[in-house]
Amino acid sequence: MGFFERLLKIDRRIIFTFIAVAIALPLFFNVSMYVETTSEVVGIFSAVDSLSPGSKVLISFDYDPGSMPELQPMAESFLRHCFSRDLKVILMGLWPQGPLQANWALDVILNDPDIKVKNLKYGVDYVNLGYTAGNEVVIQRMGSDIHAAFPVDYYGTSLDEIPLMRGVRNFNNIDFVYNLSAGYPGTMEWVQFAADRFHARLGAGNTAVQAPLMYPYLGKKQLVGILGGMKGAAEYEVLAQRPARAVRYMFGQGISHAVVIFFVIIGNLAFFATRKKKES
Amino acid sequence: MRREVPLLICAIVGFTLIIVYFVPHPPFSDMRDLFSDWFSVIAAFAIYLGILNLLKNSVDKVFRKRSGWGFSIVIIAGFVLFVFIGLYEGSDFGEIGTRYYWLYDRIYFPLMATMFAILAFFIGSASYRAFRARNVEATVLLLAAFFVMLGRVPIGYYLTSWLPEGWRMGDVANAIMTYPQMAGQRAVMIGIALGIVSTSLRIILGIERTFLGGE
DSSP, X not given: OOHHHHHHTOOHHHHHHHHHHHHHGGGGSOOOOOOOOOHHHHHHHHHHHTSOTTOEXXXXXXXXXXXXXXXXXXXXXXXXXXXXXXXXXXXXXXXTTHHHHHHHHHHHHHTSHHHHTTOOOBTTTEEEEEEOSSTHXXXXXXXXXXXXXXXXXXXXXXXXXXXXXXXXXXGGGOSEEEEEESSSSSHHHIIIIIITTTOOOEEEEEOTTTGGGGHHHHHTTSSSOEEEHHHHHHHHHHHTTOXXXXXXXXXXXXXXXXXXXXXXXXXXXXXXXXHHHHHO | OTTHHHHHHHHHHHHHHHHHHHOOSTTHHXXXXXXXXXXXXXHHHHHHHHHHHHHHHHHHHHHHXXXXXXXXXHHHHHHHHHHHXXXXXXXXXXXXXXXXXXXXXXXXXXXXXHHHHHXXXXXXXXXXXXXXXXXXXXXXXXXXXXXXXXXXXXXXXXXXXXXXXXXXXXXXXXXXXXXXXXXXXXXXXXXXXXXXXXXXXHHHTTSOOGGGOOO
């Protein structure tokens, strides 16, 4: 068997090793890379930037820890942006793990020195509504009455007793909706119910795998913008002038993409070399 | 009656939700809210049903010592542990610093992250074997993957930053995502939507009855 034949039948464990090194090694180096911003991310950033202080923003955490590396940096940079602009934040989840992810992001951002000085209070500046079963039907119910969809918050307090929620009955009282999604229910359902039916202003953060599916909604302005994968999160951090985890991880992601492309190139070289040999 | 009643409920709910889209006023809007509340209650029960079914199967597997019964012990132990700790913590179970959160952070999160991280290795291996320029279609796919993969990371910028704006790797990746990709996605979505409409109509009208189970 010649060199190229052997290359074509390379053991996948060799590829796995290269990928593992390409992903793990860059984590030990703090290399800052230039991140280009795209109009999809600028769309969300500008939408939040244009809100006046006190405006209400709803964030739905529709993912679980499996998608954390991509979506949690998005959640944190978005939350920091909202709090730095003195917006009121309502958190919720259509996935059972969502409210826990929300608390995770809150814990990081509320301990940020710039946000800590604001002395934000639960129930006044932010609230976690928790999880309600029912997928997209929950969004539909929120369109007529949020208090019916979420009678109590994550800690069992009636929404009527929470100052932030007293004037919030449906999407008419919410200035911006931001959905972090890793699948179903997620952005597609928020577009179909909150944006289309109840005319909510919607932005989304998706995993890189899911983001391409949402581009048609972007083209029709049903979404004001979209953050796709870790690159989207990095762009948001750059726009907010607070480079954090996502920007740091871009080096590793870049190297791993380069390794995959390297293997694709040598795979094709071997493919053509063996084909030419067979033909001759 | 066991089939007629569910079919009738399905037809009433289905037609109401179609009507309310075009006439969002009482009594249809009230009916929509009522049906939405019913759905949430049923969905909550479905979660319990799913859990109980998983537990029943797992316990059954352990007692019969069927293949993989060791994994079922992990399922049962995990379930009991999370439920017990969650109930013990009370309504604040999801707060940072609670025992439940510790389990979530130290067990659930690493397990899920590991499962998701494995994808990177499979994508790398699959790309090596699948992205071959065997014919014109495969070459187009290969080139699109090449530009999008490099254009979506800073390395793509560094490789082509000397080119005029609009011709860099990132711009090419954006153009692929915004035009051919979006057009393809639209076509797929329209096809799926038409399929959903026709299947939904068949269910609402009682033509499609397989969801009822049985024969």
